[in-house]
Amino acid sequence: MLERQPRNKTDFQPLDWRRSDRDDIMARIAAAGLIGMGGAGFPVVAKLRSGIQYAASTIIANGVECEPGVNADRALLRHYLPDVLEGLRIAGACLAKPALILAVSDQSIYQAFVDKGELGITCRLVADAPSNGEERTLIGSLFSDEIPTTRYPSQCGYIVFNVATLFAICEAVRDGSRPRDRLVTLFGEETWVELDTKLGDIGQTGATLRLGSTATGRMASNDDVVSLTTNAVEHGIDDQQRACIHCGWCDAVCPRHLPVEAMLRQIQSATRPITLSSEVNACFECGACVVQCPSAIPLLDLLRSAKREVENERRKQVADLRFQQHTVRAAETIKQESITRSTRIETRRQW
Amino acid sequence: MAELFALFVGAALVNNFVLVQFLGLCPYVGTSKRLETAIPMSLATAFVMLLATVLTHILYTLVLIPLDLEYLRIIAFIFAIAAVVQMTELYVRQISPVLHQLLGIYLPLITSNCAILGLVLTVADLSLPQAMVYAVGGAFGFGLVLVVFASLRERLQSAAVPAAFRGAPVALLCAGFMALAFAGFLGMA
Amino acid sequence: MFEEVVLVSLTMAGIGITLSGGIAALAKWTESRQPIDSLVERVNGLLPQIQCAKCGFPGCRPYAEAVIAGERIDLCPPGGSDTVQALGHLLNRPVDVPAETMDSDQVAFIDENTCVGCARCIPACPVDAIVGAERYTHTILQEHCTGCELCIPVCPVDCIDLHKRAVHA
């Protein structure tokens, strides 16, 4: 398990970050083209800059992995914990002495850290429940601090990096190598996969594929590639799908308490518009309902398409309003022009 | 009071026009595709039922019985019903063109809704308050099953009904099971 | 016998005259009131709101008003067959051949190197999505552009292209 292709050359000169300038480290991270590997793909340098600008005081290494069936981050923490922690220290070196925190959801990893101990880094254990790894939720559960949806956590003093990102930072700075591969849960098995590998080349063709976990990923074809943000490749469950039996379990597990089943009914109904639009938009795609569904309904795919539909509907309303305003304004302009013209003629006549 | 309540329950549930006496099936099937037609249709029918009951009752007791012309009641009642429907249609067209458009042909067809003729013939021999309670009960029962049936049919639109049953067959099947359910009130009141 | 016939005729005539008098009175009363037109709103809601004027009317709302007045329901290319069916369903009208569908999820884009700032496209836009002033480069607010293509023919330097709408998270 966890065999990794050895690399024969480095891309940059290895950097002794403890003796380096902050700008050098940032330049190296920028040159390596690092982006957040938890899924959103936010550029690492931009996040660090924002942290510097807003004087962020805390860096959190996010090892809270609550997507069902995905264990890539856990495996990374088990086997490469020192590298991840070094990455965390490197990120810390870019800010003014921030608190360094490692958040994990796995009891054994937490125990392993506590047994060993690490100066200057605190480890916090977070409950292994759906969506707990989402960064705003994580900050909420660690510091009971609520980040408004209109601001980034880095603007509120927190920087959250996925552990895989920190690992990549460590390799880019300490070893001088661009990210070439990443740890992926490949059909349930944690494996190092070279970036830009086509899914079709991994094997197991024929079945429907998903980029990301079965619950939260999106449908993918053989031509899709493994990227920095891919944490899992899984089979689709479309072949196991049955009709909804309205058991209501999706409603029960939804961390946002959304009426998932009622939304599904509106999505599947051929004639009615989706009236639960704010509920549809409030879904943050944690995939908890997909895991729970006994009929293997791809709820998340359906909700995503519903979001598009809701957005189109909103856009239609805005366009209608703007057209009406435009018509009124155009009529007003024409009227104004004719008045100006007639007054001009009047004045000319008076001459 | 208790007697009037029994009359109401009897007209609404036990002897439900649609599901037990099988009267008024045309609007029941015709306007139940959507809730937005079923609700106004049941209200319009209820309105016509109550008004027609009062009108025919007056006609019957004040004109036909004194003149010994009871045998004319069917034709006279249809007359009265047609007039009430005519007025309802004028009124609906006025207050909501959308509704008028949605109900389409079924609004004037209330005239030939046998539930209404059945109602006025049933209650012709009752006293006026009794007749009105019966009419309200019957209208309530009709509206209730119409709205319920429409909500079921709306749900069936998203169901994976097999091709052979799609549309009218499954609607009629559904109506049959509803009649089966209402058979539970058999013998009450 | 004869009396009976007269009695029946008179009775029925009396009933008939009374009732029709009632109807006439109601008709008189209703005529004096303005109808509330919510049907236009409903039809307008079914149209795609691209405001492309391809139907021959200046925008979606004028077309909706025309549809109520009896215009054909299959004149909207961006809506395609879905819209025709929805309109037919709402208005209880027979659905004809489905119209051709246009890809409505597109936005116009001004090539700022070519734009000469003539401002002719600004009044052409039905939703005021083009910002700019004379002799200054224009740009299109992607958020509000409906992809109606009405700005393309009026541009003298042909600097407006249609792009697929970018999906933002």
Added chain:
Amino acid sequence: MVNARKQLPTSRVMLHVIGALIPGTVIHAWLGGWFSLIVLTTSLVAAVVTELACTRSWREITDGSAVVTGLLIALCLPASTPWYVAAIAVLIAIALAKHAFGGLGHNVFNPAMAGYCAVLLAYPALVVEFDTVSGATALDQLAHRGATTIDELHKSTAFGHFGAAKHEWLNVVFLIGGLYLIAMRLIPWLLPTCVLVGMGVVSFVLDDGGSSASHGSPLFNWFAGGTMLAAFFIATDPVTSPSNRNGMVIYALSLGAIAMLIRKYSSWPDGLAFAVLILNCFVPLLEQLPRKPMPST
């Protein structure tokens, strides 16, 4: 690991339901004797055959819903029912009430109750409940008792310690099976509770202490007829019951109340099956009741 997603597929849920029904089925068979075994076998075979004929695939059988439907019908029908009547009930249930509507998940009416009520109406003489041991059951005696008071009736062999003779134990076993399903979190506790509360309140109001007009205490009504079976296994069918909390409460309370009213006032001895069908009609409307507002994010 790969299958971490599938915590409990439908087939496993149905297996638990069947498991919870088995003790009751055993008691039922013991009370009904050999005849009830014939009804049971016919129902199950007919269920599987009909399901196969309708879906033409083995995959659908594995979800177990057909077996549950067949089992529920067998538990509703008295032991004296001819085997072909049982088969017809199952045929109506699975072919007409389920697959004509689009199969499991799309059906509007509870299949088992639709099939049972259909034969109850079509063959009233063949489906009348006669206990093989003591003749007519308690609910039957109540329905056709004339002017006898409750106390007089209680002396008859059809009445047991607190419910109907023998049926009380059947109800106790179904109650335990239902509690098992609640403990496994397969059915919501609220629904059966509300059914029992609805029935209890109405029977309490109608109970005047045992005159010829009363219809027994709440305790008697809870443990007579098919109360527990209906409350825990039939009313809780997720497909044909509302999924929102408000709708569920109204559904269950009215189900219990209407069942009790039918028991008392109609010509049927027991009203649960009809009450389930009546309330099934209202489910789409009940599901449109306002929900708990979304917590602000």
